[in-house]
Amino acid sequence: MKNNIKVQRAIYNMTQADLADKIGVSRQTINAMEKNKYVPSTVLSLKIARLFKISVEEIFFLEDED
Amino acid sequence: MKNNIKVQRAIYNMTQADLADKIGVSRQTINAMEKNKYVPSTVLSLKIARLFKISVEEIFFLEDED
DNA sequence: TCTATATGTAAAGTTTGTTTTACTTTTGAT
DNA sequence: ATCAAAAGTAAAACAAACTTTACATATAGA
Numbered sequence: 001m002k003n004n005i006k007v008q009r010a011i012y013n014m015t016q017a018d019l020a021d022k023i024g025v026s027r028q029t030i031n032a033m034e035k036n037k038y039v040p041s042t043v044l045s046l047k048i049a050r051l052f053k054i055s056v057e058e059i060f061f062l063e064d065e066d
Numbered sequence: 067m068k069n070n071i072k073v074q075r076a077i078y079n080m081t082q083a084d085l086a087d088k089i090g091v092s093r094q095t096i097n098a099m100e101k102n103k104y105v106p107s108t109v110l111s112l113k114i115a116r117l118f119k120i121s122v123e124e125i126f127f128l129e130d131e132d
Numbered sequence: 133t134c135t136a137t138a139t140g141t142a143a144a145g146t147t148t149g150t151t152t153t154a155c156t157t158t159t160g161a162t
Numbered sequence: 163a164t165c166a167a168a169a170g171t172a173a174a175a176c177a178a179a180c181t182t183t184a185c186a187t188a189t190a191g192a
Contacts, residue, residue, distance in 0.1 A: 001109050015168060026151050031170065038149055041179085042111040043067050043132050046123070056122035057112070066109050081138060092181055097140065104179055107149085133192100140187070149178070158169065 003060045006034050008052040023047040069126045072100050074118040089113040 009019055016034070020027040023044065033040050040048075042056075049056045075085055082096040089110065099106050106114075115122045 001112070016170095017168080027169090028152085028171085029150055032150085035170080039107045039109050041105045041149075042108050042122070042126050043105050043128065044149095045108040045111070046067070046126060046128050047132070049123070050128070056108070057115070060108050060112060062109065062112050062116070066113070083138080093139090094141085094182085095180055098180085101140080103141095107179070110179095135192085136190090138187100138189075141185085143183095145181080147178100147180075149176100151176075152174090154172090156169100156171075159167085161166090162164085 001039055001060055001062055001066050002036060003033065005030070005048065005059060008048075008054070008059060012052065019048075019051075022051055067105055067126055067128055067132050068102060069099065071096070071114065071125060074114075074120070074125060078118065085114075085117075088117055 005019070009016070014022075016030040017027045020030045024047075025044065029040075032038055033044075045056045045060055049059055052059065071085070075082070080088075082100070083093045086093040086096045090113075091110065095106075098104055099110075111122050111126055115125055118125065
């Protein structure tokens with residue numbers, strides 16, 4: 001699974017730490033997500049989508065290997 | 067977080083085992099999700115949404131405590 | 133009522149998400 | 163070139179997802 005969190009952050013001019021604070025996780029969690037180190041929980045993706053005012057599907061994308 | 071997976075299954079007339087097979091998890095995983103025993107990964111919620119031809123937000127709902 | 137199918141549940145074990153601490157590297161502004 | 167903020171990374175520890183096995187309960191049809 002891939003995501004475009006970094007792009008959304010850029011649109012809203014937020015740092016990884018900003019985003020982490022707003023959705024209640026650590027900065028490393030955001031960093032790891034952006035670097036595709038792991039798959040976040042659905043609660044996290046819903047919170048991120050809500051924050052950026054777009055759908056989960058507009059941020060997270062399934063890949064063939066998923 | 068809550069979900070309406072059971073309703074979607076009913077619409078498509080699928081058993082928990084059917085759904086589990088289609089998205090590649092165990093039947094107990096589906097059962098536990100429906101009973102709100104745990105929060106699925108974003109990969110799972112994307113697969114379920116795709117299967118039911120609706121958005122993640124139409125199946126999974128954040129609650130105040132999330 | 134008997135039987136098959138579907139659902140609920142539980143415990144043990146494995147894998148993966150997430151935090152914390154801490155350090156390095158990059159980037160941008162002055 | 164320097165400095166501060168931002169991003170990248172890593173290891174240890176903990177929490178939560180997910181599997182497997184196994185059994186109990188419910189439901190519907192013959």
